[in-house]
Amino acid sequence: GPGPATAPQTLQARRSRWSARPRAAMEVEQDNRRSGGGGPDRAAQMQAQFEALVAQGAAAMAAEHGYIRSDPVTGVQLSPADEATLHRLLLERLYAKRLRDFDVADALRAQLRDAGVSVNDAESTYSIRPRTSGQPNHHGYTRV
Helix, strand or coil: CCCCCCHHHHHHHHHHHHHCCCHHHHHHHHHHHHHCCCCHHHHHHHHHHHHHHHHHCHHHHHHHHCCEECCCCCCCCCCHHHHHHHHHHHHHHHHHHHCCCHHHHHHHHHHHHHCCEEEECCCCEEEECCCCCCCECCCCCECC
């Protein structure tokens, strides 16, 4: 078995592996460890918590998911309904990750991307691209 000479190397490798991981991924794993890995009771509990936060509104959802807008001065303004939808999708994605349902989390990320929202999990930020009018630009190409 490994002797004392390899223990510091193993510990160092473990430390560097953890330090290189995005914070959100570490939080998901910590949540899973605390909850015993999930299961139907955990899913039901999280669904109830999710619904309660949605009922409380955008501010409560934003406080729970913890993502901060990284481009507040781009001029893209959201209606209150769009803002609530954005925070609901970010929160739903976070809960899917906590339940280790990565297919759902990936689908929600794609839905956000299609709506012009870029999510950076490593920094817990998001940004919103301005919508294009669909008109040709000066090159004659149309953005989609």
